[in-house]
Amino acid sequence: MRLTPDKKLHSREHLLADDLSRMLGEERRFAAYLGIAKRYYESDLRGLVRRVLEKQDLPQEARGKYFFAALRDKPQRPESRRHTPKPKKKKRKKRRVRMQKNHKTLPIIKVPQKVLRSVATDVPVTHIREPDIQDLIAAMKITLANTPDGVGLAAPQVGQSLRLFIVSEEAEEIDRSTADIERRFRRRALAGQVPESGMPPNKSNIGSGTRPWKYYVFINPVVKNKARGKALDAEGCLSVPGKFGHVKRCEKITVESLDEHGKKFLRGSANFFARVVQHELDHLDGTLFIDKAEEIIEVSPEEPRK
Structure with a gap:
């Protein structure tokens, strides 16, 4: 065990994972060893490492694989089996525009307001x-x-x-209707069919339909x-x-x-x-x-x- 722990190794599991990865020559797989350090008993892990190191015929590059394969028979710590659900992220509510269906007719402000x-x-x-x-x-x-x-x-x-x-x-409709009426009036005028008033109909009566x-x-x-x-x-x-x-x-x-x-x-x-x-x-x-x-x-x- 390291007597002067690294400042980055801020927990017992981190120290254990660092020792295991160094003893088996797999410092780059520190994250994997940290995972098993949190799930298994420390005594079982250290005992298993000693047995792996005692095998003289086991190549250096195969020690890590043998170690992880042998973990299947080891019991896990009870607290590691508990499923701790991840805290639910608070969904940011989208601000929806409130459109009321029952809007009332507003009073028209009149002079001299x-x-x-x-x-x-x-x-x-x-x-x-x-x-x-x-x-x-x-x-x-x-x-x-x-x-x-x-x-x-x-x-x-x-x-x-x-x-x-x-x-x-309706303002557009009045423009379209007025233009159409004026065109018809000019055609009738050219044909000699001018109304008695001599003027096209008043546009104030145009566009007064009931469609929305x-x-x-x-x-x-x-x-x-x-x-x-x-x-x-x-x-x-x-x-x-x-x-x-x-x-x-x-x-x-x-x-x-x-x-x-x-x-x-x-x-x-x-x-x-x-x-x-x-x-x-x-x-x-x-x-x-x-x-x-x-x-x-x-x-x-x-x-x-x-």
Whole structure:
């Protein structure tokens, strides 16, 4: 036995394994000897090594094999037979986004509430997939779906001063339908079949179907490009009930934004969809359409049906 043990041999089993491996000339197999030192009695192991060394006809390279083969007949220590289960690693729970199915329609904030006149703050990218932001987006979609006259909704309109808004697919449908109607109108005009009014149908009656629309989410939007050409058209706002106005907007606009999953995208839009995007962008800066309208028309709300 070693009188001055190595500092690395910090237990009795380590000392025994070191002695056995050296006596049999297999220092490189220290790990294997450490395993049997923990499983068998020390007296049996040392006695077996002495018998192996006494065999003069046994070659040096065969001593280790003979030693391990002879261990099969030796009893093991009782504590070595116990199965000590490995401690279970705590699985890191993935944070799932909580999407409630029973979101309620949010109340629309109306003038003169201060939140409509405040500059909204950016949504931290790391918070986009958090439950509070995801719940807000889901609730805004339901709110817009339950508002027949709405095609866009900004977070300040529901009391949250965040740079976030959604646009309904209905705005795209209005653009497609308007373009189709205008093409038909031009064909009829060329054929001499012009309606009595002399004008194509009003697009306010287009896209009012009952099918469910999908919604485009814009988070922290930044305008990248605007067309020089502008068009004057009528606008209204859910936060300014009973008023409409003619507002001059860019006909085309390109916006860089983040979607509801935090992925960056670049979107170009034109015509009515571009107008809706610009209208919602104004909400994020505390601007309402009545601030830009050239002419404001007040409409009295309809009396409830009895």
